[in-house]
């Protein structure tokens with residue numbers, strides 16, 4: 001049965017948002033999390049681009065398609081806030097992370113943080129992470145049943161220690177910090193959303209304390225001695241007019257940045273590995289490009305020459321958008337595409353399913369990196385057709401960092417290994433949280449001599 005979210009103000013030309021919300025609080029949460037693609041399509045065909053339903057305990061308006069994404073993300077009227085929306089999911093563990101700040105305050109922090117992501121800084125980060133990539137990939141052991149996802153996850157975690165924290169850790173401390181970090185990230189997807197000892201939410205709160213204590217302990221030395229890592233960069237970041245982060249800000253932003261960078265890059269690399277395993281002709285094509293560079297470890301300017309790898313990376317992020325949905329909360333009455341949305345509503349931009357809309361993409365389920373090549377550029381049909389990094393004021397600040405890291409890792413993987421999956425293999429993609437393969441993506445890994 002369909003029902004309206006709220007009647008539009010009398011005399012306005014606005015339409016009401018329709019939906020089939022289902023049982024209060026629960027609605028279609030389980031179906032949407034298990035099969036977001038089918039659910040999104042059904043809603044779109046039945047109700048159009050703007051619909052509502054119960055999702056994870058909240059009345060949620062889902063706005064589909066690039067035009068609606070632009071309205072929400074560009075946020076011209078400052079009607080959509082990040083803080084209250086994201087806080088519901090990850091608030092206690094990522095308190096005052098930059099993505100959870102809004103409007104003037106967010107802009108203030110963003111201007112300072114930008115100083116840690118300039119081109120010279122990115123060059124330095126790449127140099128800092130190169131030995132870790134060589135070491136990490138060099139330690140991979142060929143064989144069948146090599147779980148690509150698990151190995152890439154470990155590698156990005158190890159790289160984060162070098163390039164984000166820049167702190168020498170003894171193995172026990174490294175395990176403790178990595179464990180805390182994993183607990184903090186997992187806690188956001190807890191079913192029981194209050195602290196019960198032993199369960200995810202409780203472990204997340206404890207992990208937050210461990211991480212805070214860790215960064216606070218190392219902060220004075222970082223402020224004093226500097227370094228080539230993100231932690232040092234945030235300690236030193238200063239705008240032209242002299243604004244800097246407080247100690248609390250540095251701690252909050254470090255914990256958030258670790259989270260923002262880790263799973264997203266891991267998911268992208270895993271998706272690339274999956275499609276390159278299923279499309280060996282593409283794997284050879286990108287390998288040839290890497291060989292043509294003629295060096296084991298690429299430098300900053302070399303990465304632009306990995307053109308096909310760039311196409312594969314974009315196509316992987318289209319097929320599996322690592323952040324599947326961008327939530328906002330309306331802070332005043334507003335509208336999207338002529339639909340009335342009252343103050344206090346959670347609104348979601350579903351990048352994962354938007355990237356599969358047949359209205360926007362030709363043969364959307366097909367792995368076709370050339371769709372991003374000059375001459376086709378399907379992503380240019382609309383500025384928000386392809387939006388894995390979001391858009392507007394909160395657009396991913398680490399997008400160039402991510403590209404550098406992903407390409408550097410793949411360059412080394414491609415030169416050292418070939419990998420494959422059995423004919424007909426389809427990965428079991430879990431979409432109940434950030435997307436990831438339930439089986440860890442087992443591949444047959446061969447070393448190239």
Ligand code: HEM
Nearest residue numbers: 098099260261264265322323388389390394396397398402
């Ligand atoms: C493939 C990798 C990545 C993807 C797909 C990705 C995606 C995103 C998305 C969609 C947002 C916007 C969220 C929103 O609007 O609600 C975002 C924000 C952010 N990302 Fe990334 N990200 C990636 C890698 C990174 C990396 C490597 C870093 C840090 C080095 C990073 C740091 C951040 C930060 C700090 C924000 C918040 C920006 C703000 O609110 O102003 N991300 N990311």
